Amino acid sequence: MGEALAFRDASATLAPIERLSRPELEALQLAKLRRQLERLWHTNPFYRARLEAAKVVPDDIRSLADFAARVPVSTKADFLADQQEHPPFGRRLGVPRHEVTLVNMTGGTSGQGQEVYGRTDHDIAIQGYLHLLPWFMAGLRPGQMALNCVPTGGLTTGGWGPPEGFRIAGATAFHAGGTLSTDAKIDLMLRFGEMHFIYASTNYLHTLSEAFRRRGIVPAERFPMMRGIHIVAEGYPLEWARATEEFWGCRLHEGYGSTQGAGFIASTCEEGVVRADGRRGLMRLLEWINLAEVCDPETGLPVAPGEEGEIILTNLDIQGSPVLRFSTRDRARFVPWQECGSGRAWNCLETGTIGRYDDMLKIRGNNVWPLAVDTAVFAEAEVAEYVGRVFVDESGRTRAVIRLALKDSHADMGEDARRVLLGRLGQRIKERTNVQMELHLVPRAEVPVFTYKARRWTDERKEGLKR
Amino acid sequence: MNPDGSMLSDADETRLLREIAERARRLAGSPDPLMRGQYQHLAGRVSALLAIKGEVAA
Numbered sequence: 001m002g003e004a005l006a007f008r009d010a011s012a013t014l015a016p017i018e019r020l021s022r023p024e025l026e027a028l029q030l031a032k033l034r035r036q037l038e039r040l041w042h043t044n045p046f047y048r049a050r051l052e053a054a055k056v057v058p059d060d061i062r063s064l065a066d067f068a069a070r071v072p073v074s075t076k077a078d079f080l081a082d083q084q085e086h087p088p089f090g091r092r093l094g095v096p097r098h099e100v101t102l103v104n105m106t107g108g109t110s111g112q113g114q115e116v117y118g119r120t121d122h123d124i125a126i127q128g129y130l131h132l133l134p135w136f137m138a139g140l141r142p143g144q145m146a147l148n149c150v151p152t153g154g155l156t157t158g159g160w161g162p163p164e165g166f167r168i169a170g171a172t173a174f175h176a177g178g179t180l181s182t183d184a185k186i187d188l189m190l191r192f193g194e195m196h197f198i199y200a201s202t203n204y205l206h207t208l209s210e211a212f213r214r215r216g217i218v219p220a221e222r223f224p225m226m227r228g229i230h231i232v233a234e235g236y237p238l239e240w241a242r243a244t245e246e247f248w249g250c251r252l253h254e255g256y257g258s259t260q261g262a263g264f265i266a267s268t269c270e271e272g273v274v275r276a277d278g279r280r281g282l283m284r285l286l287e288w289i290n291l292a293e294v295c296d297p298e299t300g301l302p303v304a305p306g307e308e309g310e311i312i313l314t315n316l317d318i319q320g321s322p323v324l325r326f327s328t329r330d331r332a333r334f335v336p337w338q339e340c341g342s343g344r345a346w347n348c349l350e351t352g353t354i355g356r357y358d359d360m361l362k363i364r365g366n367n368v369w370p371l372a373v374d375t376a377v378f379a380e381a382e383v384a385e386y387v388g389r390v391f392v393d394e395s396g397r398t399r400a401v402i403r404l405a406l407k408d409s410h411a412d413m414g415e416d417a418r419r420v421l422l423g424r425l426g427q428r429i430k431e432r433t434n435v436q437m438e439l440h441l442v443p444r445a446e447v448p449v450f451t452y453k454a455r456r457w458t459d460e461r462k463e464g465l466k467r
Numbered sequence: 468m469n470p471d472g473s474m475l476s477d478a479d480e481t482r483l484l485r486e487i488a489e490r491a492r493r494l495a496g497s498p499d500p501l502m503r504g505q506y507q508h509l510a511g512r513v514s515a516l517l518a519i520k521g522e523v524a525a
Contacts, residue, residue, distance in 0.1 A: 011501035132504070142504045170504025 011136070017288060022337060022345040028288050030064055032316040036186055037061055040324065044094030046082055047324055050074065068293060073300070073312055073327045076106075080113045093118045097318045099141040105155040107453075117157070117259060117321040124164060126289070127157065127315050129238040130263025131165025133286060137269050138253040140197045147189065149208065150232075151178025151451070153434045157259040158232075162199060165263075171197070177204075178451065182211040189223065196227045202234040202254075205456040209247055210384055214408045220249025228272075230252050233453045234352060235352050235371040237379040238280060241273050254351045256283055257334065260313055260323045265290050266349050267340060273351040282335055282348035289317050293325075294334035294349075297357060310357060331355045331369075334428035361459060363400050364441030368433045370457050373402070382410040385447045388437070391460040398461065400437040402429075405447040431442050481520050488513045 020028065024223045037058040040047040053056070054072050061067050079249045082090035089097070100118035107114070117126065132140075140146060146166055152175045153159045166173035174192075177200075185208065189195050200208065212219055219226065229244075230253045245252050251272035257264035266283035273281040285292050291314040294303050303309035311330045315322040333350035340348050355371040362368070370388075377386050384407040390400050404425075406413060413421070420437045429437050450456075469475060475483075491510035497503045 012499045013501050129505075136501050141500050142507070168505040168508045170507050324524075 007052045013138075013426075014133075016183050018344050020345055023423075025288065025345050026064060029291055029316065032288070033064070033067060033291060033314065033383045034058060034061060034315055034323070036314075036324075039319075040094065040322065044092060044322070046090060046092035046094070047322075049091075050324075064291075067314075067325075068156060068302070071325050073325045074323065075327045076113075076115060076329075079115045083113075083116055087322065093321050095120055100320055102160060103155065104157045104160065104259055107156060115175075115259070117262075118384050119262070119318075120253050120320045123262060123318050123320050124160075127161045127262045128164030128168045130257070130261070130265075130286070130289060132169045133163045134253070134255045134264045134267030135165060135169060135199070135228075135230055137198075137267055137284075138230050138251070138272075139270070140169055140171060140231065141227075144171050144196035145192065145194055146171040146173045146199065146226065147185065147195055147198040148173055148175045149177045149185065149204050150199065157262065158255075161257075161263045182207055183215075186215065186217070190217075194225050195223050196225055196231045197403060198226075200229070200231055201450075201453060202231045202236050203450045205229060205231050205244065206378070206385075207449055207451070208242075209244060212247075221248060226250040230255060230267075231273075232257065235354060235374060237375045238274060238278075238352065238383075239379045241352065243381060245272070245274065254281070254283060256330075256349060256354050258313075258328065258330070260315075260326050260328060261290050261314065262318050265311070265313065266290055268351060269344075271342075276409055279433075280353065281351040282340055283351055284340065284342075284344065284346040284348055285344060292347075294332060303334050305334060305339070308333045308353075317353055329357045359457075361400075361457065363390055363433070363435045364398055368400075368435055372432045373429055373437075374456070376432050377402075377404065377425060379428070380421060380425060382406050382413065383425075384408070384444055385449070387447055387456050389458045389460055400435055402437050402439050403447060404439060405442055405444040407443065411444070477520075481517070482521065483522065484513055484517050485522075487518055 009018070041051065041058050045138065050072065056070050079090060082092055095118065097118070099120045100295060101121050102116040102119040102124055105114045106117060131143065145386050148162050148166060150158055150162055163173070163175055174188060176188060180188065226248060228251050232255050241252055253268045254273045255264040255267040264286065266285045268281050268283050271281055275281050281350055284306060293304050293312040294309040295301060295312050296303050297310040308331055311328045311332055313326045313328055333356050335348040335350055337345045337347045340346065353371070355369050360367050360369050373388065377383055384405045386404045388400060388402045390398065393399050416443055422441065426437065426439050427436070488510065491506060491513050494506035495503065495510045497506055
């Protein structure tokens, strides 16, 4: 495997942040937070009203603990109500409308509505930097060739941040996501002959690897100059990560980001998604740009090291439509900075396990997160993709049915081997979810190819039966 | 408009752009790989603005 490129001291700009002690980093966060609170108090009627309702003035916030204890969380519902009352941006825009030069919106996949974000030129530069910085940490350098497999443009931050990030990285970028088929992307890579970096969703990297295998091309041999692959959006099992690193001959990196964060909030360093000792890797929080608390969703208190909690997010450098203690509903495992082992005082999130609190399915009284099923299914190297549905059958019984497709390379698997595979998978899913699911193998063409965020599950039960 | 309320002339704008272009070109030679691309981006933007203003040497 190609040698990981250390980024320690690779940049004179980043080095001072790398050397900050934890008290120094928290002092920097507090100074930026107080500046942001002061600015919002004077320019943002939405947050002014919320702070006043909580009987807080900016001067009251003398520590990060004061901030967490005294400033209430804001939610998607709060933002949507604000937009409804003061369309189209809501009062939380906080900058003159004519200074907005890019509008981003959330995807609307929650079914509740789309949040609207007005970004200024300043914000666009920060948004670009919040993509460049994780990629720099992953080894991307000026002049290198980069393939962006995430669809560009549109209304999402994910469509605009990456092109800006690659542009200011000084990379030679190919924005092929959403416009070229997977085979056409491979052809493009072969035509230009070298590629140093790939950015893709977890799911799409899986699709791309599958296509390389089908064509009998080994990327590790064909692209030995590859420095890193950076993935987003979905969790994965460790076995898949190790096999993918081996197949591509380079480190696999992961970032956690969102529209509310204006880009990446955390990302792996040179170590990648698997630690040297084989454990899951760590995403370092870029916490001098976005303040990320990891809190128990029930109590609102910070979780203990090693525990899972909800990310509560605060922008420290964003001007237009900023978020202040935003309840993301994103679920992550918190790992304190002392365990990072790199000497940096940045807190961390575990790789491969970021999930959502609200994509949880309640099946026969069990809380089932799609990630738990993903992790079980994709630990099997033969499986290409799957989709699942939950429904109530004619007898009133709740059923969870999974349709799986094998990789083309395993399409001729015999009946006995198929039975063994399904038996093993069914058992593993039951262990992880406490739900016995029905598994069926179907031809590859009957299961969709997801090009960005995979939406593998459909819940066809009536609202009243979900509980 | 200038901070003192006076208007910039076209010649003033071009002169300022030339100054920024010169400084941005120097920044683009930064040894810091994290910043170099960003400075190149800045230099490219200013160079384009000079071309748009009709500068032959932009």
